[in-house]
Amino acid sequence: MDRPGPNGISPGPPLSTAPFLYLPLGLVVLAALYVLSRYSFLLFHSLVEIFSIIIACGIFMVAWNARRFGERGFFLFLGLAYLYVAGLDLLHALAYKGMGVFPDQGSNLATQLWLGARYLEALTFLAAPLFFTRRTPIPAVVTAYSLLCAAFLLSVFQWPVFPVCFVEGQGLTGFKVASEYLISGLLLVSTALLIKRRKELAQGVARLLVWSILLTILSEMTLTLYTDVYGLANLVGHYLKLASYFLIYKAIIVFSLVKPYDLLFRDLKLSESRFQIFMDHSPLAAFIKDSQGRYVYANRRFCRMAGLDESPPLERTAAHIWPAEVSGPMVEDDARIISQGGSVGTLMEIPDGDGSREWLIYKFLLTDPVGERMVGGVALDLTERKRIEIALRASEEKFSKAFHASPMWVTISSPGRDRFLEVNDAFLRDLGYRREEIVGRPFGELAIWGRGESSSELAQFRTDLPVKEKEGFFFTRNGRPRQVLYSSERIMVGQEKCLLTVGLDITDRKQAEEQIRQALQEKEVLLKEIHHRVKNNMQVVYSLLGLQAARVQDRQVLAALQESQNRVRSMALIHESLYSSDSLAQFDFQAYVCRLADSLFRVYAPARKDIRFSVELDQVRLGLDQAVSCGLVLNELISNALKHAFPPGVGGELKISGATLNGGMTTLTIKDNGLGMPPQIDPRSTSSFGLSIVSGIVEKQLGGRMALSRDQGTEFTITLDHPDRQKER
Amino acid sequence: MPEIKIMIVEDETLVADHLRLLLEEFGYLVCGSESSGPKALDGIEAERPHLVLMDIRLEGEMDGIEVARRAWEEYGIPTVFLTAYSDHETLDRAVMSNPFGYLVKPVTSEQLKAAVEVALHRA
Numbered sequence: 001m002d003r004p005g006p007n008g009i010s011p012g013p014p015l016s017t018a019p020f021l022y023l024p025l026g027l028v029v030l031a032a033l034y035v036l037s038r039y040s041f042l043l044f045h046s047l048v049e050i051f052s053i054i055i056a057c058g059i060f061m062v063a064w065n066a067r068r069f070g071e072r073g074f075f076l077f078l079g080l081a082y083l084y085v086a087g088l089d090l091l092h093a094l095a096y097k098g099m100g101v102f103p104d105q106g107s108n109l110a111t112q113l114w115l116g117a118r119y120l121e122a123l124t125f126l127a128a129p130l131f132f133t134r135r136t137p138i139p140a141v142v143t144a145y146s147l148l149c150a151a152f153l154l155s156v157f158q159w160p161v162f163p164v165c166f167v168e169g170q171g172l173t174g175f176k177v178a179s180e181y182l183i184s185g186l187l188l189v190s191t192a193l194l195i196k197r198r199k200e201l202a203q204g205v206a207r208l209l210v211w212s213i214l215l216t217i218l219s220e221m222t223l224t225l226y227t228d229v230y231g232l233a234n235l236v237g238h239y240l241k242l243a244s245y246f247l248i249y250k251a252i253i254v255f256s257l258v259k260p261y262d263l264l265f266r267d268l269k270l271s272e273s274r275f276q277i278f279m280d281h282s283p284l285a286a287f288i289k290d291s292q293g294r295y296v297y298a299n300r301r302f303c304r305m306a307g308l309d310e311s312p313p314l315e316r317t318a319a320h321i322w323p324a325e326v327s328g329p330m331v332e333d334d335a336r337i338i339s340q341g342g343s344v345g346t347l348m349e350i351p352d353g354d355g356s357r358e359w360l361i362y363k364f365l366l367t368d369p370v371g372e373r374m375v376g377g378v379a380l381d382l383t384e385r386k387r388i389e390i391a392l393r394a395s396e397e398k399f400s401k402a403f404h405a406s407p408m409w410v411t412i413s414s415p416g417r418d419r420f421l422e423v424n425d426a427f428l429r430d431l432g433y434r435r436e437e438i439v440g441r442p443f444g445e446l447a448i449w450g451r452g453e454s455s456s457e458l459a460q461f462r463t464d465l466p467v468k469e470k471e472g473f474f475f476t477r478n479g480r481p482r483q484v485l486y487s488s489e490r491i492m493v494g495q496e497k498c499l500l501t502v503g504l505d506i507t508d509r510k511q512a513e514e515q516i517r518q519a520l521q522e523k524e525v526l527l528k529e530i531h532h533r534v535k536n537n538m539q540v541v542y543s544l545l546g547l548q549a550a551r552v553q554d555r556q557v558l559a560a561l562q563e564s565q566n567r568v569r570s571m572a573l574i575h576e577s578l579y580s581s582d583s584l585a586q587f588d589f590q591a592y593v594c595r596l597a598d599s600l601f602r603v604y605a606p607a608r609k610d611i612r613f614s615v616e617l618d619q620v621r622l623g624l625d626q627a628v629s630c631g632l633v634l635n636e637l638i639s640n641a642l643k644h645a646f647p648p649g650v651g652g653e654l655k656i657s658g659a660t661l662n663g664g665m666t667t668l669t670i671k672d673n674g675l676g677m678p679p680q681i682d683p684r685s686t687s688s689f690g691l692s693i694v695s696g697i698v699e700k701q702l703g704g705r706m707a708l709s710r711d712q713g714t715e716f717t718i719t720l721d722h723p724d725r726q727k728e729r
Numbered sequence: 730m731p732e733i734k735i736m737i738v739e740d741e742t743l744v745a746d747h748l749r750l751l752l753e754e755f756g757y758l759v760c761g762s763e764s765s766g767p768k769a770l771d772g773i774e775a776e777r778p779h780l781v782l783m784d785i786r787l788e789g790e791m792d793g794i795e796v797a798r799r800a801w802e803e804y805g806i807p808t809v810f811l812t813a814y815s816d817h818e819t820l821d822r823a824v825m826s827n828p829f830g831y832l833v834k835p836v837t838s839e840q841l842k843a844a845v846e847v848a849l850h851r852a
Contacts, residue, residue, distance in 0.1 A: 543744045547747050
């Protein structure tokens with residue numbers, strides 16, 4: 001916390017310069033005291049003791065007066081204890097040989113008192129760490145030290161049972177020496193405890209206390225050596241005691257006065273720092289104004305709110321920061337709070353850069369410790385929240401508009417509460433209900449389900465399971481069923497699991513589909529009738545030709561009539577194949593050719609086992625027109641081959657093959673390996689009726705090409721374009 | 730061998746005449762040619778033919794399938810159907826009546842001969 005606090009307290013100058021000042025001063029004092037001791041040891045002793053007594057009293061006074069600032073009782077305990085140590089030291093100084101205060105006593109009394117004071121000091125240091133983290137129980141400590149001192153003094157002066165410490169002419173007793181060692185041991189233990197817990201003291205204080213204790217130990221060791229109370233050992237021992245007390249002086253008094261921030265006010269500073277950190281990290285702007293409207297405190301968020309970076313606007317008023325239209329209402333509020341008390345909460349637009357932000361400012365009356373009335377306030381930036389609220393409202397509005405304007409059914413239902421929470425206008429319009437007749441009423445009371453509890457739609461709405469494109473029936477107010485295609489999705493409305501359902505009334509569409517289906521069926525019946533008529537008529541024609549043939553004697557005429565019968569039959573077979581086919585536009589050409597050939601074999605070569613016949617036409621795709629024409633062409637070419645290519649005794653093979661390529665071009669090949677067509681016959685100019693039918697149909701009607709090969713029999717190759725291109729011709 | 734009598738039930742006169750011509754060429758006796766269901770049943774009862782050559786579509790309400798059923802059930806006379814229909818529905822109906830043959834128009838003399846011979850053999 002290097003930054004100066006708002007109360008203006010600074011940590012003070014560093015103490016590292018002190019040794020340069022104190023060391024020569026100390027040496028001068030020591031030298032002066034030495035000179036004094038040469039003049040009068042008693043004077044030297046008295047001064048040293050008085051000095052230590054003053055320090056001990058000082059420790060008490062500082063600790064006592066600072067006791068309310070800290071939670072910890074370490075210094076208060078030391079202060080109280082040193083008051084008693086000072087008392088014993090005073091008695092020791094007064095009892096010193098030559099002082100004449102206790103005329104009947106020799107040097108033993110002063111030594112006993114010295115020892116008592118040191119015991120008390122050692123016990124104090126031993127117990128002091130107990131009070132690092134707890135309050136000092138003042139009555140208990142006072143009682144304990146009073147009893148200890150009283151017991152000690154009574155054992156010295158009244159009873160007297162305290163062991164002899166000094167014998168004139170002999171020097172120190174064994175008890176005295178052993179006690180000094182014991183005291184030193186106790187002090188060493190105290191030192192260890194102090195070092196261990198040094199972090200609980202301000203920096204430097206622990207170090208000075210440790211040095212002070214160590215010097216005391218050294219002093220004790222020195223004072224085990226003297227035989228003459230005015231001797232050198234006593235002199236050095238008192239020097240060391242003086243130094244030890246000086247360090248305690250440094251630790252307690254100097255640190256308490258020069259560095260109160262680190263010592264007595266250490267906790268206060270920590271508390272204030274925590275407060276400062278808390279306020280500066282708060283998302284709330286906070287401020288305090290005096291009765292004149294001047295800011296006396298402002299946190300960082302407030303500084304940013306006021307556009308002041310991080311410098312508090314101390315001593316300034318709202319009018320210095322904001323324009324009158326903003327600061328005016330603030331000042332009015334402040335005045336009202338100062339005069340009437342209470343609190344005020346206002347929403348305000350505060351300028352921010354080029355725009356403004358909306359703040360909720362809450363102000364209230366404060367009275368500071370000296371009784372001055374002040375205005376405290378906190379402010380919350382609502383801009384972002386408001387923006388979100390506006391966006392949310394806009395989103396809700398959009399959803400609401402879409403919900404209600406949708407031509408499809410949209411509902412929100414709660415399976416848990418067994419009712420619709422909202423339905424849109426399309427739903428109500430199609431089913432003929434008012435909103436209040438549907439929304440909020442238990443599902444079981446609604447008549448829209450038709451079959452009531454057994455309705456699968458009711459079951460669907462009672463689960464929270466999503467469903468995709470389900471067809472179902474809902475019933476209008478008049479009981480008419482509406483067929484609906486609907487989907488449901490889970491949504492959360494607040495904390496409630498709901499179902500959003502979108503449905504499309506497909507009743508009209510279904511009816512239209514049914515009409516189309518019926519029309520199609522009627523058309524199929526009609527088509528079936530037409531086919532029947534056509535085929536029946538062909539049978540009539542076929543029979544007519546047969547009856548005519550029965551009356552004809554001429555063989556050529558008879559053959560012509562029979563060929564005509566075959567042509568009628570080939571056309572009838574096309575109709576039959578078409579009729580059996582699933583598609584009117586496409587049919588099984590290979591099956592048709594097989595039946596046609598079978599029929600012609602029965603007529604022209606009923607017993608010819610020596611003529612093999614094969615068909616490979618499964619890759620041929622022909623349109624209806626092409627198929628009828630090709631049927632007639634194949635009828636002629638197969639008939640020709642059976643009549644002329646294989647005279648009795650000449651067997652062979654008749655093969656029909658073909659394919660339709662991707663581009664739609666179809667090739668048909670009718671090949672036999674029989675006698676071969678005589679070279680003088682030209683299919684295009686022949687007198688043969690059959691061949692003239694073939695060339696006429698292929699080249700004129702179908703717009704195709706026909707090639708004839710007479711190599712090892714006869715081979716006709718017919719090439720047809722795609723039916724669409726054929727039509728373009 | 731006793732003469733085999735065949736009755737023709739066909740509402741198209743020309744077709745019936747042609748069938749009669751062909752059957753007579755094959756050596757059968759055509760004992761009647763009727764154009765409606767009731768007349769056909771009367772003829773069947775009177776003539777008791779060995780076989781009926783039956784068109785499915787006839788004049789009047791009763792169709793050939795019904796006449797064939799009754800001819801078989803009441804007189805034990807087999808039927809060969811002759812029809813321009815070749816759709817699955819009609820075929821299925823005809824099959825249900827346990828026919829002895831089924832010819833699709835236009836029928837050649839070879840087909841007719843084979844179908845009649847097979848039917849008579851089965852009966």
